[in-house]
Amino acid sequence: MAKKKEQPIILITNDDGITAPGIKNLIEAAKTLGKVVVVAPDKAQSGMGHAITIDSPLRFDKIDLFENIEAWQTSGTPVDCVKLAVDKIFHRKPDICISGINHGANHSINVIYSGTMSAAMEASIESIPSIGFSLLDYRLEADFTAAKHYAHQIIKTVLANKLDKHLLLNVNIPAVSIEKIKGTMICKQAYAKYKEEFEERKDPHGKKYYWLTGKFVNFDKAKDTDAWALKNNYVSIVPIQFDLTNYPLKKILEKKKLFK
Amino acid sequence: MAKKKEQPIILITNDDGITAPGIKNLIEAAKTLGKVVVVAPDKAQSGMGHAITIDSPLRFDKIDLFENIEAWQTSGTPVDCVKLAVDKIFHRKPDICISGINHGANHSINVIYSGTMSAAMEASIESIPSIGFSLLDYRLEADFTAAKHYAHQIIKTVLANKLDKHLLLNVNIPAVSIEKIKGTMICKQAYAKYKEEFEERKDPHGKKYYWLTGKFVNFDKAKDTDAWALKNNYVSIVPIQFDLTNYPLKKILEKKKLFK
Numbered sequence: 001m002a003k004k005k006e007q008p009i010i011l012i013t014n015d016d017g018i019t020a021p022g023i024k025n026l027i028e029a030a031k032t033l034g035k036v037v038v039v040a041p042d043k044a045q046s047g048m049g050h051a052i053t054i055d056s057p058l059r060f061d062k063i064d065l066f067e068n069i070e071a072w073q074t075s076g077t078p079v080d081c082v083k084l085a086v087d088k089i090f091h092r093k094p095d096i097c098i099s100g101i102n103h104g105a106n107h108s109i110n111v112i113y114s115g116t117m118s119a120a121m122e123a124s125i126e127s128i129p130s131i132g133f134s135l136l137d138y139r140l141e142a143d144f145t146a147a148k149h150y151a152h153q154i155i156k157t158v159l160a161n162k163l164d165k166h167l168l169l170n171v172n173i174p175a176v177s178i179e180k181i182k183g184t185m186i187c188k189q190a191y192a193k194y195k196e197e198f199e200e201r202k203d204p205h206g207k208k209y210y211w212l213t214g215k216f217v218n219f220d221k222a223k224d225t226d227a228w229a230l231k232n233n234y235v236s237i238v239p240i241q242f243d244l245t246n247y248p249l250k251k252i253l254e255k256k257k258l259f260k
Numbered sequence: 261m262a263k264k265k266e267q268p269i270i271l272i273t274n275d276d277g278i279t280a281p282g283i284k285n286l287i288e289a290a291k292t293l294g295k296v297v298v299v300a301p302d303k304a305q306s307g308m309g310h311a312i313t314i315d316s317p318l319r320f321d322k323i324d325l326f327e328n329i330e331a332w333q334t335s336g337t338p339v340d341c342v343k344l345a346v347d348k349i350f351h352r353k354p355d356i357c358i359s360g361i362n363h364g365a366n367h368s369i370n371v372i373y374s375g376t377m378s379a380a381m382e383a384s385i386e387s388i389p390s391i392g393f394s395l396l397d398y399r400l401e402a403d404f405t406a407a408k409h410y411a412h413q414i415i416k417t418v419l420a421n422k423l424d425k426h427l428l429l430n431v432n433i434p435a436v437s438i439e440k441i442k443g444t445m446i447c448k449q450a451y452a453k454y455k456e457e458f459e460e461r462k463d464p465h466g467k468k469y470y471w472l473t474g475k476f477v478n479f480d481k482a483k484d485t486d487a488w489a490l491k492n493n494y495v496s497i498v499p500i501q502f503d504l505t506n507y508p509l510k511k512i513l514e515k516k517k518l519f520k
Contacts, residue, residue: 088458208319
């Protein structure tokens with residue numbers, strides 16, 4: 001008799017916290033594709049980037065929140081969640097790590113601020129193929145129908161194809177109904193970013209404080225960017241790397257010999 | 261009479277907080293090269309990665325801490341400092357942003373966890389040439405003599421040469437006396453990272469908690485990496501980019517047409 005093939009282990013995390021609707025939708029998208037284990041922050045951690053917790057200890061507790069799904073919550077950041085999961089839970093490397101579904105966009109430059117993407121990147125550094133999913137609707141009551149559908153398809157495809165042990169995809173889903181979505185598009189990260197404006201206010205004691213606000217501006221004219229794809233109702237898929245070396249500039253600097 | 265040339269504006273920040281010895285040494289390294297303005301966190305922010313403050317407002321106050329130097333402290337992260345400085349302080353873009361000198365290494369994969377480097381990256385995104393400096397000695401009483409010397413040389417060189425409007429350098433200085441340092445080396449980011457081990461403890465109430473610890477392991481055999489340079493007593497200089505697109509993988513995925 002043939003040995004029964006072990007099901008894939010799917011690690012799920014996010015940065016909106018374990019009670020966010022987005023993670024529930026991601027669990028639903030993935031649960032028929034393998035054994036799902038959830039390790040997520042016990043509170044929202046948006047904009048945490050690749051923050052890790054060094055100066056304080058972490059809490060890490062099993063929680064009965066999703067039917068028939070092993071789940072853990074931590075007091076740490078999204079990256080801490082992946083580190084804890086890899087060190088403390090699994091007897092072997094998970095087959096995939098998926099993060100999200102984020103409430104709000106993580107395309108263009110946002111990839112570097114995003115806790116969702118940082119958690120996925122942390123797994124990719126650990127040689128676990130990873131995907132971050134984000135829906136372009138930050139509201140708690142956002143409609144995840146299309147996001148869930150595409151997440152399922154993309155996870156299934158990544159599990160079925162050996163692509164790269166450090167595979168890391170940044171997937172964003174436009175906030176339109178599923179009928180309007182034209183499919184997926186492989187993209188590059190757009191040079192599009194927030195133009196910050198801090199709003200000044202005064203507290204009841206007359207002391208100033210500032211809220212971060214801003215307008216999103218796309219400086220990138222190319223048509224293979226994630227910003228372009230999303231504007232044209234495609235699901236954008238950007239392959240991401242964690243080697244940040246600027247190789248062309250490295251070559252130039254080596255030639256110029258400017259630094260003694 | 262020729263118009264007097266305006267001096268370069270040098271924005272200084274860090275992630276160890278405005279009272280850390282490292283930032284004082286960086287000010288000393290830079291102050292003869294232009295008009296220095298300091299905007300730094302009011303407390304240590306190590307390991308904050310590219311975190312930004314969205315859900316709470318920021319305090320932002322002028323502080324008289326360094327002789328004849330304009331200085332501001334903020335309640336935010338290193339990235340918040342750069343955003344606030346660009347929006348609220350300057351009448352024009354600073355000519356350079358320098359971050360550090362960090363107490364502790366930021367080579368290899370650490371570039372993505374580092375608040376020091378994220379602050380520099382934020383400036384680079386804003387088209388301000390930027391450099392992050394880190395000394396391989398995390399102690400408060402570390403000897404910054406060599407770090408200060410090389411920081412001065414490198415800042416001077418970057419100010420004197422138009423290299424790239426998004427120039428971003430990750431500079432690490434070995435923790436040895438200046439006589440032992442062999443010079444600088446242009447490098448790539450090593451694939452070297454921490455192997456995490458969370459240390460489990462119990463609080464006085466018997467509940468478990470975890471401290472992040474780990475061993476640094478270099479998996480990279482190449483001799484042009486920052487890890488190699490530092491081990492061999494060179495100051496490592498890695499040019500960094502904020503476009504995280506994995507272009508070779510993008511090409512492969514476009515060809516394979518796996519995602520519908």
